[in-house]
Amino acid sequence: MRRSQGTGKEVARLNLLAETLLGGVLVGAIYSLVAAGLSLIRGVMGLVNFAQGEFMVLGMYLSYWAYTLWGVDPLVSLLAVALVLFAVGFLVYQILIERVIVGPPIAQILATFGLSIFLANLALFVWGPEYRAISGSMASGTTTLLGVPLSVAKLIAGLGSALVCALLYAFLKYTRFGKAVQATSMNRTSATLMGINTNRINAVTFGIGAACAGIAGALISNFYYVYPGVGSVFINMAFVAMIIGGVGNVVGAFFGGLIIGVIELLASVYVDPVLKYPIIFGIYFLVIFCKPKGVFVR
């Protein structure tokens, strides 16, 4: 009798662990997608885009309004959101980034930082500080995966993010344009000499980075609250993921995101939810001071 009770507890504990790990991987995949865009931009043009979180917020609001006003499901409007965010990123590059890209690094930090403040408070000004949520979309309800109960929205968001990361990787690895992006990231001068229009590569890369954030936003709008300040939560996690994975390394950023997601959930389940960010920042400090090139580099 006591024995079966013991195993019952054991099973419950294992279930909790499995749930935590799986949830962590799914949340982590979203961080991965935001971080991959961040890392790609940094790799190609040496600029860290502070406004990446706000691009994500924009994606969230777009899919929220498409659903609320026209009844278009977030999963349906996903592609349109990605295209809009790509256009936004492309334009932002043409209007703002191109002017500071040759300037001192501090000007680059401040330009995207100003953009981030501007967009976050524009969202606050236009849509107000209310927490909004989508209910009753296609991705609702729960399912079980490997015996672990999960919300469908989270499952789709996690798997979708991972899929987009894989597509991004394939794009960089196998297409002609992707190879040009890689070449620019390796050596800008040589790439220019090889006839690559590096300025256009920059603009398109910035657009792709913004689209990554937009897709992440659209995917999480199914289960996450939509409010103007949500971007800062995700950008911090994406920074940490990027640093862990090694700056400019898209694959590294992907695994960095997964690590952060798992740590976040483990910390909030087994330590204390309020301490999850200090723990993650602690890991960030450890990595940046001890292994500034990322944990995957020998």
Next chain:
Amino acid sequence: MVANHSTNQTPMEPPVSRLTGYRWRIVGVILLLCLGLVLAPAIINNMFFLHVMIMVFLFGGLGEAWNVIGGYAGQVSLGHTIFFGIGAYSSVMCFKLWGITPWIGGLIIGGAIAALVAALIGLPSFRLTGIFFTITSIALGETARILFLNWKWVGGSIGLELPILGTSWAAMQFRSKVPYYYITLGFTVFSALVVYILSRCRIGYYLRSLKEDEEAARSLGIDTRRYKLIAVMISAYLTAMGGALYAQYLRYIDPNVVISYSISIRICLVVICGGVATVLGPVLGSALLISLAEYSRALMGGGGRGVDLLVYGLLLMIVVVFKPGGIIRIGQKRTPTGKRVSV
């Protein structure tokens, strides 16, 4: 080569006299402004005007403090709210626990603690450069906020309230806003003087040189890490003073008020928009941005919906693209070398 050629042709005398004339004019304008500011409360007895001026002076002084490390040394910190919070908390805690007057508890003990913390943080952080230093400072600020939110001894998320004692110079509490006006004015003048002296002595030149090219500065024998540490300690001390004054003015503090990312942003923006690595830039930036923020908040009523930060963000982008030296450099010619002034 071209620049050399032209300087050889023109005699030395005119530029020097023009420079001193220009400088005298600036000194005159500053003296007149100071006189006006000292007399202002006697003439304009409007509570809201006084409040705006107090905030302008406070952020002017904080901007000067940030300018030491962010402007002259070129290390863009977005975590200065840590030092601000330390100043505010030291002042209130010293008074509540041991009855130490805020003049000592905030302006001296708080500053000293902040300088010590700055040194401890700076030692590892100054190995990082550019964006990584900035991101790390954000992460440090957020970590500090969360730790203070959960630190019961300092009131946690409930915060701390100062006992209301009416008007008392020893407790730095006043019913009227006028004394706060003069105290914060004094803070700005003090900070600006510190920056003025720093910018004209050896350390100021060291900081500027390491900002332009750290490798070159080090190869000339400048111990760049040591001077960055000195700079951040001075900056932290002054920032903590501002934090203490703010706590005395509000009489209530909690981590979300005094250790928030938005305070770091405001401190930094005041300097960037006003003019980095100048003595008057931060004050000018504060006069423009903070009064804009306070008046727009009053105009939009209550929430204000972040319209001030909206304008800040827009202004920051415009300044970075069109006038990287800040608004104070509008109308100024380019530097004698013809080089762009780096932000």
